[in-house]
Amino acid sequence: MLRLKLNTLLGKQSLHKILRSLTVLGIETSCDDTGAAIVDDTGQVLAQEIHSQQQMTIRLGGVIPPIARRLHEENIERVVTATIESSNIPVEQLDGIACTVKPGMPLSLLVGLKYARELVRRAKNVPFLPVHHMQAHALTVRMVDRVAFPFLVFLLSGGHCLLAIVKDVEDFMLLGESIDTSPGEAYDKVARRLKLKNLPECDGMSGGESVERVARRGDPHKFVDRYPATMSKYRDCNFSFSGMKTTTMRLIEREEEKHGIVGDGILPNVCDVAAAFQLSVGRHLLKRLQRCLVFIDYNDLLPKHNRTLVLSGGVACNSFIRQVIGQLCDHHEYDLVCPPPQLCTDNGVMVAWNGMEKLKVGKGIASDPELVDIEPKCSIGPSMIRKVQEANIQVPRFKIDLTKFS
Structure with a gap:
């Protein structure tokens, strides 16, 4: 009788949806991986495919x-x-369908959006939740660690590098971003030029993984003095990896000529070159992040009793990068929180969770999926970069303790 009365009162909203956890399907096609996942409102992954x-x-x-x-x-x-079949939840009984619509490669984004629209039409009354790819990366940590708003996020990936204050589910404040190439792209280009795919230990690895692997055996001090300080005259929190990439290419060319390397041959000191490049990247990241932390202090952008830095994105899986950033966080008394590596790369889970975050607070739900379009380029939120520049903050060099990596 109670079930009958509830069904009558709720109309089209089924009793099943009231008596169980909320569930959201996420679809990710912003770059080169096709991902889908269903998560519930506790952060449990019910099913995923990629x-x-x-x-x-x-x-x-x-x-x-x-x-x-x-x-x-x-x-x-x-x-x-x-994904849907594995979850045993019919698409009509989902509470939301989320899909990445920005930023990303336009041809790839369109495939996901087109499919998601059709799925929403088939499901009829299921809400559609357009997702910002970088905001999804930023919030994924809240699946496994209930990080409270506001917090600082540092996103490092194959397409992006940025610092932002996360004030709420859809409220982000940009403090710094890459002005040219991304760290992930720089890693990939260096790995390709070093021909690391020809090393058995790097077989099947991405460029970033390969550089990190061989750099562990290298001495960065043999070549790091070849790298000039990047953007040292610019007192902001922006990033540039183009110069480091170019410096490394020239270094490789000189070393190959010196050692008579041709064709697919590998430099005998390849580990030292990789280590020098990686240390140069680490130093640059720390310098810009250090200025960001000081700017936050000056402007009370985060509560002093609860200062958290979330490090996420594919490049954030790099253990060297994680450890050097951890050293700076310890110095500034920040808690460093890193999502598990499987949640740092592009996947349907992060999209589904972003949709869940929006659904729970009633934000970001599209009134008409057909009116939603892709945005290949867009900011994560309003920019504070000019204010950072105007603050003209000079910070001392933070010395990385390399003995902890031996």
């Missing part, structure tokens, strides 16, 4: 947009269907 294009990307030397689109189109139906 089709990775990593091996294709390694063979081609980078992501080729038309090829990435074709592979998304070939795999999205299988990936999403397998």
Whole structure:
């Protein structure tokens, strides 16, 4: 009788949805991986599938947009269907369908959005939740660690590098970003030029993984003095990796000529070159982050009793980068929180969770999915970069303790 009365009172909203946890399906196609996942409101992953294009990307030397689109189109139906079937939740009984619509590669984004629209039409009354890719990366940590708002997020990936204050689910304040290439792209280009894929230990690895692997055996001090301080005259929190990439390419060229390396040959000191490049990246990241932390202090942007830095994104999986940032956080008395590596790379889980965060607070729900469009380029939130520049903050050099990596 009670169930009958509740069904009558709720109308179209089923009793089933009231008596169970909320569930959201997430679809991710912003770059070269086709991902889907269903999560509940406790952060439990009920099902997930992913089709990775990593091996294709390694063979081609980078992501080729038309090829990435074709592979998304070939795999999205299988990936999403397998996720739904594995969860044992009919699409009509989901509480939300989330999809990445910005930023990203336009051809790839369109595949996901088109499929998500069709899925919403089939599901009829299920809300559609457009997702910002970088905001999703920032909030994924809250699946496993209930980090309270506001907090500082440092996103390092193959497409982005940025610092932002996360004030709420959709309220972000940009403090710094890369003005040219991303750290992930720099790692990939250096790995390709060093021909690391020819090393058995690096077989099947991404560029970033390969550089980190060989750098562990290298001495960064043999070449790090070849790297000038990047953007030392610019007192902001922006990043630039183009110069480091160029410096490394020239260094490799000189060393190959010196050692008579041709074709697919590998430098005998390849580990030292990789280590010097990685240390240069680490120093640059710390310098900009250090200024950011001081700016936050000056402007009371985070509560002094609860200062948290969330480090996320694919490059954040790099253990060297995590450890050097951890050293700076200890110095400034910040808690460093890193999502598990499997949640740092692009996947459907982060998209589903971002949709869940929005659903729970009633924000970001599209009134008409057909009116939603992709945005290949967009900021994570309003920019405070000019104010950082105007503050003209000079910070001392923070010395990385390399003995902890021996």
